[in-house]
Amino acid sequence: MAGLVTTDRASLTVGTQVLLDGVSVGVLDGDRIGVVGRNGGGKSTLLRVLAGTQEVDGGRVIRVGGLVSGMLSQQDELAPEDTVAQAVLGDLAEHEWAGDARVREILHGLLGGLDAAAVGGLGALVGPMSGGEKRRLALASLLVADPDLLLLDEPTNHLDVEGVAWLAAYLSTRRTRPGTGLVVVTHDRWFLDAVSTRTWEVTDGQVHTYEGGYAAYVLARAERARVAAVTEERRANLLRKELAWLRRGAPARTSKPKFRLDAASELIGNEPPPRDEVELVRFATTRLGKDVLDLVDATVRLGERVILDSVTWRLGPGDRYGIVGVNGAGKSTLLRVLQGHLPLETGTLKTGKTVAVAYLSQELKELEPLAGRTVIDAITQVRSFTVLGGKEISASQLATRLGFTGGRQQSRVGDLSGGERRRLQFVRLLMDEPNVLLLDEPTNDLDIDTLTSLEDVLDGWAGTLLVVSHDRYLLERMTDRQVALLGDGSLRDLPGGVEQYLELRRRQEAVRSAPARPAGGAAPAAPAGAQPEGPSPAQAREARKALARVEKALDKLHARQAQLHERMAEAATDPEALADLTAELAEVTAQEEALEAEWLEAAEVVEP
Template sequence: MANLIAAERISLALGTQQLLDEVSLGVGTGDRIGIVGRNGGGKTTLLSVLAGKQPIDSGRLTRTAGLTVGVLTQQDGLSPESTVAEAVLGDLAEHEWAGQARVREILDGLLGGVSLSAVGGHDALVGPLSGGERRRVSLARLLIDDPDVLLLDEPTNHLDVEGVQWLATYLSTRRATAGNALVTITHDRWFLDAVATLTWEVVDGRVEQYEGGYAAYVLAKAERSRVAAATEDRRQNLLRKELAWLRRGAPARTSKPKFRIDAANELIKSEPDPRNEVELVRFATTRLGKDVIDLLDASVSVGDRELITKQTWRLAPGERTGIVGVNGAGKSTLLRAIAGLHPLSAGKRKEGRTVQLAFLTQELRELDEVMGLKVIDAITEVKSYIMLEGKETSASSLAKRLGFSGSRQQTRVSDLSGGERRRLQFLRLLMTEPNVLMLDEPTNDLDIETLTSMEDVLDGWAGTLLVVSHDRYLLERMCNRQVALLGDGRIRELPGGVEQFLELRSAATRSEASTAPTSASAPAAASAGLSAGEVRELRKTVARLEKSLARSAEREQRLHQQLLEAATDHVKAAELDAQLREIHAERDQFEMEWLEAAERLDD
């Protein structure tokens, strides 16, 4: 493997901060590298150095002769006066790009087909496009150009779940060759695991290098810390809890984690589950009672468009639900309707008397009023102490858990980065001690370490949680239930999680693309070598398992209700807890079988 870009003892300081301190590394042919690290730690600066756009103070940076490099920054740089076709295809004539399967695949995957239908057609202007649409246009242009080295800064920002899935598949399979390379900054842990063969962590001016994606990085980091007898106990506990999730959660049921299972088992064999579900439900019931928020035969509209049609949804105490869906299906609007911030066009909303609701929006405007305050004062202005994990926790202690060191707590809010403001926004919400928490795209602007800390804090938070996110890892980590909006006005249960959502979307796309009866009877699975009979049997298996999962969910819901009623009867609660564990084990088995059958259909 030859180096395409080599850095030898490079150093760079911006202001008083030493971002790179005699760092040596290389980008080789075939490499797919993910860069992680704290906000403001130098990730984007390192990418700019590799791109040749950021001068270094000392050291040497070399490239192979004739190397082409393509860069995706967080600011797209698109001309608002350009048409979509001009921005994506440049000077390519239609007969040139239309005859290339690779170009058609990119247009289809990112822009809805060769007609660019997802962004309004060839002649649509770039200016009025949404952030997500502009991101897709920039990515499409870069992938069509196909440089030797791709440098991507947060490529999943503004992409929905399907967009992230397509991009990960394309980068790790279709584009991956022995002669090119990829370097990407990302906070999306699922994407990092799906794409990266190496992980670089930028920390304190160093670049620590790890084999594999996120799962391998977590294990290796924990092992290094253990061997070095690190004194950072809190960080060690977070890493081990994260490993427990990786081993026991949905990602462990696929082949994606690349770390050694034996080493992982040894490290986490004494680790409890990240959350004690029974205790959290019991605490949540004490705080909330039996009634939380109900939508009854509810419809939700924006203008003349109806997003939700006559749906009933009853939120339970302690429920942790993730919402996924296609762009424009109304995920954020549904969240606002549940919160009572968007009126229903039909039906009824009921809210329990004890509900204390907090809503993390995608906006940071609520911090405008505290811009002149220090971080710790902006937090204690809300409250100085809260109860978390059954004990009193100070504002300063909670701030440290979410990345604000003692000195950083004395920084003025106006001097914080975007990621730090997002953390502060979340902290101020927690200090109100809500018992219902709604998070709208909480991963925006947050680094992986902060996301892990946020998940850890919420592991001990007793209340009802609703999350809208395109981050598959976060949804599976924080939520034990997922629902989907598919654009048909329904709120659909997803016993198979995000994988089931993607399968439903794939099936819908195939159905729409079918133009003849024979097309419908020859699904993609047949092309992978399955006979028509095997396809039918697999579909029957998937349908049977979905019914079994639905029945398990109903039984689980009944047991939760019985548990609420027996909250003060410890003997009865223990019996119900044992039954719940049996159902969880049964559900895990059903999910594993479902995933295996679904993967065979998809292959």
């Protein structure tokens, strides 16, 4: 394959930090390369070197003649006086872009089509738009331009789950013309596995290359650590735990990873599951009792929008839920409701007597009063010791596990980067010893190593966890179940995970885009020989009967679950009885999931 751009012994120093130290790497025709590494390690700088906007101090950068590069940076570079059409489509005449299926697909995938509700229409000005909307415009503009070498710096920021899935599909299956390459910096591990054919790790001025996406990178990195007999035992254990998740969890069941499964099996053969669920449920029940948070027939409105419409949702001790939904569906609002910060129009919110809620918001304002303190002072202000994974650890130990090593604990809070402040925010929350933790987009500004450490810490945390995120990997890794806000006031359980959510959204879009029925209510005539669309009256009647039957069965199971939680709280000091009750609860949960799947199938017939 022909090389598009190559660095030959490239060196670059910024201030006192060596970002590139004799680096020789290349992007070949057809490459899709994911770039990983710690924040501040030089990933964005490497992209600028490949784009030709950053000169190197030593070595050289070789580009194929006539190569056209395009880069999405993390800074907004759109002209505020431009319209959406000017920002995205440039000088393309309407008949040119409207007749191009590729351009129409990009507009629909990133901007929700051309309806005014999505971005204010093609004539809307860029200036007043939010950062997320501008980010989508910049990405759409770059994809429409279709450069030979596409360089993307955190393209999934401000994209919801659907947007990330669309972008991954477009980059891996649609953009396949000869003479093109892709290099993407991202902390989204699902996206890396879905898109990348190779992985670059930027660390200590070097760039290490691996075949395959994130899963292959984790295995190769773990094997490298084992062969080299590294002394960083904690870091190696984290990698093995992450690998165990990849091997056993949903991401590893795809056909994407290219590493040897027998090597993976040998490496993690004796590795336990990431979480001891029996022990965590026991401890969570002891801390929380049977009552945690119960929303009963809750209705919530924001202006004219109905966020929740008569929703009942009961959260038990040790439950771990991921919440997905389109931007603006009300995910953050739901977290505010559960905290009691937003009143219900109807219904009730019941909070257990022992519940202590901690909320990781998307803002960092609560750290502003601490700007003059050191990191360790800001943590010990909350508490000096806490219990995690059944062991007492100090504030300094927890800070070290989340990346504040050595002298960094003496840094001033005001001097920290955005990612470091996010980590500090999380450490302070855990030191406060909550038993209910609400995380709103916790991946913001965090690199992959920090995310892995965060997941490892939460593996030993006993409590009820709710996570709002567009990061599919994190949701599957950190939570046991997912629910969705679909924008219609409902809260849908997702036994099939994020993939089921995407399918539900596709069906919603298909219903919206279906041609309206003619006046009089008659359905349009079907072509000769075509099968009739939608369920027959008999099928609809059977589905309604199934719904009624399943709902009664679910009510009985929910009552049984409540009884089991109560008995588990009473048996907290009896390990044998608690183990029996936990096994019984697992059977009830399995029955519940099967019934919920049956309910979803019937509901799709009744309300297609």
